[in-house]
Amino acid sequence: MPKISIVVPCYNEEAALPLFYQEITRVAGEMDYAAFEFVFVDDGSRDGTLPILRRLAAQDKRVRFVSFSRNFGKEAGMLAGLEAATGDFVATMDADLQDPPALLPELYRAVTEEGYDCAATRRTTREGEPPLRSFFARLFYKLINRISDADIVDGARDYRLMRRAMVDAILSMREYNRFSKGIFGWVGFKTKWVPFVNVERVAGETKWSFWKLFLYSLEGIIAFSTAPLALASVLGVLVCLAAFVFIIIVLVKTLAFGDPVGGWPSMMCVILFLGGVQLLCIGISGQYLAKTYLETKHRPVYLVRETEEGIQ
Ligand code: UDP
Ligand code: MG
Numbered sequence: 001m002p003k004i005s006i007v008v009p010c011y012n013e014e015a016a017l018p019l020f021y022q023e024i025t026r027v028a029g030e031m032d033y034a035a036f037e038f039v040f041v042d043d044g045s046r047d048g049t050l051p052i053l054r055r056l057a058a059q060d061k062r063v064r065f066v067s068f069s070r071n072f073g074k075e076a077g078m079l080a081g082l083e084a085a086t087g088d089f090v091a092t093m094d095a096d097l098q099d100p101p102a103l104l105p106e107l108y109r110a111v112t113e114e115g116y117d118c119a120a121t122r123r124t125t126r127e128g129e130p131p132l133r134s135f136f137a138r139l140f141y142k143l144i145n146r147i148s149d150a151d152i153v154d155g156a157r158d159y160r161l162m163r164r165a166m167v168d169a170i171l172s173m174r175e176y177n178r179f180s181k182g183i184f185g186w187v188g189f190k191t192k193w194v195p196f197v198n199v200e201r202v203a204g205e206t207k208w209s210f211w212k213l214f215l216y217s218l219e220g221i222i223a224f225s226t227a228p229l230a231l232a233s234v235l236g237v238l239v240c241l242a243a244f245v246f247i248i249i250v251l252v253k254t255l256a257f258g259d260p261v262g263g264w265p266s267m268m269c270v271i272l273f274l275g276g277v278q279l280l281c282i283g284i285s286g287q288y289l290a291k292t293y294l295e296t297k298h299r300p301v302y303l304v305r306e307t308e309e310g311i312q
Contacts, residue, residue, distance in 0.1 A: 005087030009077030014048040015203035044071035057308040076302040091161040096201035099159035107161040117189035120160035147227035150185035182224040232281035
């Protein structure tokens with residue numbers, strides 16, 4: 001019988017976990033043509049998440065868990081889950097039931113019968129989301145698809161079911177700065193997109209503020225595109241051209257009308273503008289340098305403190 005691993009990153013999900021477990025076991029029961037394994041990753045939760053996982057693992061042999069030594073972020077959680085998963089197929093989904101487990105049979109069918117390597121989900125509406133957030137999200141997807149060669153779909157969730165080959169491809173990308181949406185797109189393979197209507201989380205609170213999402217999107221751009229670096233050179237050329245035109249204007253004006261002094265305000269504007277452009281460009285190079293610095297340290301992406309087999 002083929003085995004499906006379900007990877008679930010959890011951070012402070014004590015309220016949602018029991019509901020999630022109930023729902024996923026119900027769906028697993030319906031899919032009696034496959035064996036299941038549930039890999040929960042406790043991302044350094046400060047609430048009762050870990051005790052719940054210990055209890056579930058004790059009463060259900062299919063439940064396994066990895067508990068981190070501290071909060072390493074969702075990306076680290078997904079990596080740990082994918083590494084721990086042993087199934088022929090691996091699905092990743094959130095613990096808050098915003099990724100409906102009821103879609104699993106459809107995803108599984110796409111991979112086993114329709115010849116896809118992966119079935120991924122995207123939500124069709126952004127209802128219940130602040131308009132400003134939706135606006136910036138749309139902008140981000142437009143921008144990153146233009147400037148990177150990873151195909152990143154608007155509204156794509158991290159809820160997907162993959163064949164082993166694709167999971168191994170993802171695990172072969174050993175980068176420290178992980179941006180899953182980009183990694184999924186970068187490895188390629190045949191992906192079927194399954195749309196569904198956005199659902200609110202069942203319990204608990206979202207861990208993403210607008211600011212966190214903004215920083216996350218910058219990470220994505222830096223990880224999957226070098227276009228901002230080219231922007232610096234392009235800006236440089238444009239400013240040089242403008243300067244050249246300006247020199248000619250000043251020369252002609254001085255020769256024709258005299259009076260080379262005056263124009264203090266315009267001078268200030270030019271100096272401030274150029275200063276700004278230079279700082280911006282240094283900042284962009286700095287971002288890439290910082291990421292390179294972090295990559296070269298080869299630090300582990302996460303540290304494990306406990307698994308279902310006991311404290312490490
Ligand atoms: N999560 C995690 N580590 C973190 C933040 C979130 O493992 O540092 C998990 C969280 O428990 C949930 C999933 O990532 O299962 C998505 O988080 P959330 O629902 O808060 O994000 P949203 O759906 O609002 O984008
Ligand atoms: Mg959520």
